[in-house]
Structure formats: C-alpha cells, structure tokens
Amino acid sequence: MFELISLSFAFFFGLAVRRVGLPPLVGFLAAGFAVHVAGPWLGLPGEAGAILDHVSHLGVLLLLFTVGLKLRLAQLAQPQVFGGALIHSAVSTTVVSLGLVTFVALDWPTALLLGVVLSFSSTVFSAKMLEAKRDIGAFYGRTVIGILVVQDIIALAVLALYSGDAPSPWALVVLVLLPLLRPALHWLLTVAGHDELIVLAGMLLALGAGGVGFQAIGLGSEIGALVMGLLLSTHPRAKELSDALWGLKEIFLVGFFLQIGMSGLPGLNDLVIALVLVLLLPLKGALYFSLLLLFRLRARTAFLAAINLTTYSEFSLIVAAALLPDWLVPLALALSLSFIIAAPLDRLADRLFEHLEPWLQGFEARRIHRDELPTDLGAATVLILGMGRTGTAAYDEIAGHFPVTGIDADTYRVQGHVAAGRNVLFADVEDAGFWRGLRMSRVECVILAMDNVEAKISAARALRAKGFHGPIIAHALYEDHVLRLKTAGATHIYQTMNQAGIGLAEQAERAIDLGRQPASYIEV
Structure with a gap:
C-alpha cells in the first residue's frame, strides 16, 4: 500500500511541476512532504520509511556507479578540480562556522561540522541534471563531477572523524590492490555480454563489490560504487552498461527525493534557518564562479559549473541523522529549497549566460585554459x-x-x-x-x-x-x-x-x- 501511494504521489506531483516547466525531481520532493502529511491519515505503516530508505540508497549507489563509468582518474588531478574543491570547502567552512558561532552561539565542534557539510554541493542533483542535459562528458560537466568526487572524499573523512569510525586496516590494502583488479572486472563485463546479464553484472559490481564491499572496510558504500564505475570507465561497453542501468536508476532515485521530503515538516524556527541558508546560496555560487575563473576557465564554463553546484548536499542529511538529529528538518528543507531554486536555473543556464555574457566576460583571465x-x-x-x-x-x-x-x-x-x-x-x-x-x-x-x-x-x-x-x-x-x-x-x-x-x-x-x-x- 505504501509503495502504491508513494508512486502515485510522485507521478502526479512530478507531472504537475513538469507542466509549469520545472524538472520532475522538484515534484518528487513536494510529493515526499505530501506523503509525510498524509501518512497518518492514510494509515501508512511505521516501517514504510525504512523501505523508502533502502530504495533511496540503491538509487544513489546506481547513480554514482554510472557517474564513475563516465569519469577518468586524470580528471580529478586537474588544478581546477582538486584546487577548486579544496579552496571552496575551506573558505565556505570558515565563513559559515564563524557565522554560526557568532550569531547562533553554537559550540565550535558543531559549528565546524555544519560549516563543512554546508560547503558541499549535491552529487545526486548535479549528476541527475548533467545526465538529463547529456553534459557529463562536456568540459564543465566533467569539472563539476570532479569537484563533487573530491568533496565526497572529504565528506567521508569528516564523517569518520566525528563518528569515531575509522576505516578498517584492510582499507589501504584494498585501495592499493584495486587497480590490479581492473582486468578481472573488465573480463567479467565482457563475458556478461548484453541484455539482462550486463544489467546484473552492473548491479553486482555497484551494490555488491562497491556498496557492501567498501562499507565492510569502512570506506563508505557511495565511494565504493563510484570507484567501481571508475574502474570500468575505460571498458568498450561502459556506455552500454550505463544505458542499461538508466531505467532502474531513475526509478530508485524517485525514492531518494521522496525520502528528503518525508524527513519531516518544518516548524517556524526550522523555516527561518532554512531561509537563511537559502539566502547564502548566491554567495556559494559566486565563490565557485570566482575560483574557476582563477583557474583560467572561460566565463561560460565557470558560470554553468557554478549554477549546477549551487545546492546543498544530501550528505548534510546523513551527518544530521547520525550526529545532529536536531538539525535534520531544517537541513532537509534547505536542501529541498536549494533543489527547487537550482533546477530551473540550471535548465535556463545557457540563456541566462547569453544575457549576462557582456558583463561576465569582463572577469575572464587573459590566458584561458588549454582545453578551451x-x-x-x-x-x-x-x-x-x-x-x-x-x-x-x-x-x-x-x-x-x-x-x-x-x-x-x-x-x-x-x-x-x-x-x-x-x-x-x-x-x-x-x-x-x-x-x-x-x-x-x-x-x-x-x-x-x-x-x-x-x-x-x-x-x-x-x-x-x-x-x-x-x-x-x-x-x-x-x-x-x-x-x-x-x-x-x-x-x-x-x-x-x-x-x-x-x-x-x-x-x-x-x-x-x-x-x-x-x-x-x-x-x-
């Protein structure tokens, strides 16, 4: 019953927002809030959230796996990727933490933790929007994904530090041996052929070797799914595998967006906090834009990347659920509002740049990036x-x-x-x-x-x-x-x-x- 109600809400809300020019994922978020409100009235079981949590997790793992299929290791080593991610996180964390200590009177450990997670951008949102526009392979798309991967690595370290769960001693051994497993993984994908077996092979590697395997050694299932995709990215059938998993990933990701909406309805205090965080989004985007220009990217590339990255990260919900339960609802609301604002902006980014181009090009460096x-x-x-x-x-x-x-x-x-x-x-x-x-x-x-x-x-x-x-x-x-x-x-x-x-x-x-x-x- 829960599954039928959730899918019905997701479909009709998604259809409604698409009619007004917004991406369906905005409707899925609204459907999550609607299910949360209607749940007790409809008599939904208490364990319904656990079911949605599982489906949501599968969707995120499959998404990150398919993102990895389109990545290259050299992409992460580029200055605008590695440097952009680290500098942005450092500056954002410092500013937000100082603000929380000064104006909200939080203690420094909590303020620093919130500062770090609020500096990140949503991997799920960015990958979803880039895939919809088929821009993951474009220069700005690869820059965005690279920055997000670096942020995910930082996020993993932060979560381990605050939770006290250090990676297993086997983690380093596994990471060293992973490149040696590439031939075996490529062979597995080759013998899987086409049709159902290639789908099963992809799910086995994403959810099994990547998800369960990396979770067991304390490295995080999300990172594991991404790494498995990365190891297969040079295989001739990488695109075929990504296409084969498309439908499954899309269905499971509906659960992710529903889950965000179902995390709870905000009170007045939660709403005020979320609105303040939303007002900080332009500063977040402006910092991305400025940093990418410093690394000699064109104004258009920096603008498209900054628009796509101007969201809050779903990682903030993971941290809040584990370490800061009192912040879960306002962070969920801020995350949802950032998606609602960023989705139409990302969709109209090219047109927006055309209008702003004469002004924005004045910020370009004289020497531009060699790829542009x-x-x-x-x-x-x-x-x-x-x-x-x-x-x-x-x-x-x-x-x-x-x-x-x-x-x-x-x-x-x-x-x-x-x-x-x-x-x-x-x-x-x-x-x-x-x-x-x-x-x-x-x-x-x-x-x-x-x-x-x-x-x-x-x-x-x-x-x-x-x-x-x-x-x-x-x-x-x-x-x-x-x-x-x-x-x-x-x-x-x-x-x-x-x-x-x-x-x-x-x-x-x-x-x-x-x-x-x-x-x-x-x-x-």
Whole structure:
C-alpha cells in the first residue's frame, strides 16, 4: 500500500511541476512532504520509511556507479578540480562556522561540522541534471563531477572523524590492490555480454563489490560504487552498461527525493534557518564562479559549473541523522529549497549566460585554459559536430572524399579519435565564445551529430548567425524535432528510426533480388 501511494504521489506531483516547466525531481520532493502529511491519515505503516530508505540508497549507489563509468582518474588531478574543491570547502567552512558561532552561539565542534557539510554541493542533483542535459562528458560537466568526487572524499573523512569510525586496516590494502583488479572486472563485463546479464553484472559490481564491499572496510558504500564505475570507465561497453542501468536508476532515485521530503515538516524556527541558508546560496555560487575563473576557465564554463553546484548536499542529511538529529528538518528543507531554486536555473543556464555574457566576460583571465582555446578548422570542407557513434560513422564514410574535421565536447573522446588518426578537435558548440573564435572559411557542409536536440538547434542558429549559407545536415529521433531543426536553419533532416527502416528495406530488396539470380551469377 505504501509503495502504491508513494508512486502515485510522485507521478502526479512530478507531472504537475513538469507542466509549469520545472524538472520532475522538484515534484518528487513536494510529493515526499505530501506523503509525510498524509501518512497518518492514510494509515501508512511505521516501517514504510525504512523501505523508502533502502530504495533511496540503491538509487544513489546506481547513480554514482554510472557517474564513475563516465569519469577518468586524470580528471580529478586537474588544478581546477582538486584546487577548486579544496579552496571552496575551506573558505565556505570558515565563513559559515564563524557565522554560526557568532550569531547562533553554537559550540565550535558543531559549528565546524555544519560549516563543512554546508560547503558541499549535491552529487545526486548535479549528476541527475548533467545526465538529463547529456553534459557529463562536456568540459564543465566533467569539472563539476570532479569537484563533487573530491568533496565526497572529504565528506567521508569528516564523517569518520566525528563518528569515531575509522576505516578498517584492510582499507589501504584494498585501495592499493584495486587497480590490479581492473582486468578481472573488465573480463567479467565482457563475458556478461548484453541484455539482462550486463544489467546484473552492473548491479553486482555497484551494490555488491562497491556498496557492501567498501562499507565492510569502512570506506563508505557511495565511494565504493563510484570507484567501481571508475574502474570500468575505460571498458568498450561502459556506455552500454550505463544505458542499461538508466531505467532502474531513475526509478530508485524517485525514492531518494521522496525520502528528503518525508524527513519531516518544518516548524517556524526550522523555516527561518532554512531561509537563511537559502539566502547564502548566491554567495556559494559566486565563490565557485570566482575560483574557476582563477583557474583560467572561460566565463561560460565557470558560470554553468557554478549554477549546477549551487545546492546543498544530501550528505548534510546523513551527518544530521547520525550526529545532529536536531538539525535534520531544517537541513532537509534547505536542501529541498536549494533543489527547487537550482533546477530551473540550471535548465535556463545557457540563456541566462547569453544575457549576462557582456558583463561576465569582463572577469575572464587573459590566458584561458588549454582545453578551451579557439578553434581553426584549417582546410576542412566538411565539419561534423558531435563525434559519438553517429558522428564517427559519418566521419569515416566521408573522409575518403573530402577534407573533414570533427568537433566534440568530451576531451577524452577527442583524444581517442586523435589516437585513431582522425582530425578531431575539442570545443563546446553551445559556447558563444567558440563561434566567435571559429575560423571556417573553407567549410561547405556541416553535419550535426550530437545526441542533444537543443545542442543541434543552438549550433544551427549559431552557424546561420555566423553567416554560413551551406547545407546543415542533422538527424532527429522525433517528428516534433524536425520542425524545430528546420526553423533553426538545418536544411537536410533525417529521422533516425525512419532511415534505419528504409535501410533495412533496401537490404531486404537486394537480398531478394540476389536470391532470385541463377547460382552462377551470385557473387560470393
């Protein structure tokens, strides 16, 4: 009964907020509060929260596992990631702790603990929003995830310090031996094949080896799930595994957002504390933005990352439940409000930056990060934007006939293409600064092969605004996308499923004609 009521509330609240342009997760949070209020009236059992807690935990582990599948170790060692996370945590902790001691008269140990957890941002929210926009592989997306991973490591150390639960002596041994296990883990994923077994293999590694295994040695199940994904990130089937787990992860994460809402209704004092914390969010975002600019990132990259990181962390609830139960409700409310505010801002971040760009670009460093340099396409006749499977197939087909250059926002994917001998450059096509610095005088045709239809529309508009008059070719999954792409300036649009069907029919016709020929005429 509890499961049916919770899912019903989640569905209808999620549907309602989506109708007004907000992401469904905002509705799930509201549904949690509604279930909390209606629970006694509906006669829900007391153990219902325990069930939701379990489902929520599974969702978080699967999310972090899939995030790990898209990470690279070198990403964490970048200055803007490691330095940005440490400096932000240090500054935020100092300011918030001093404020709590001065204005709330808290003791220093409690103030420091709250200062630390309030300096963190939500891994679940950021990963969810980046995945929805398909921006985890983009430069700003990888920077965000890297910062969050460093924060998770700090969080683990803080929790161990305050709770007195030190990691097992075996923890260091396990961490040293983990890289040696990579071949075995890759072999396991290879022999799992496809279909149900790859899903089971992913869940076994995320929940078993990562969750239960790391919990047993005192390192935290969340970190374990992330590390397991990281070890598999270089496997050829990493993307397939991530896609296979998508549906399960989404369902389980509904439980996470419901659980936050069900943590309790706030009183007046709780509401005041939550509102004060929400008023501090702009300062948190401004600090992220400033630090990333200091590490020579473009204003757009720093802005998108800062918007995505301007939330409070679900880790604050874990700490409150274990060490500060009196702070659980106000922190849950502040976390929920930060999601409600950040979700639409993150969704509109590109448009917001377009309006603020003339002002924000004045803060850019003169020397920008090497991964964000303007692009010269040289002698390329054909430009392919998006070098995933579709873009790579188009590149390989056309490269023998025309000079071609590919562009992708994932630096690791770009490195793989360059190693394979393809002329592929790194750039974020949704960055207006990229188009201003782009030199494409010899380009006669552009192929839009990105996954995200919004990115295609943005690129088509930017090409036309730049004065490009040649053909722009794109593919679309849905009928309504076709009109939007044409309006943006695309000239040739192919519906992917329709073209696949036509291709299959053409193959069938050739096979039938071939089968009807005399045996002596059939080519072998």
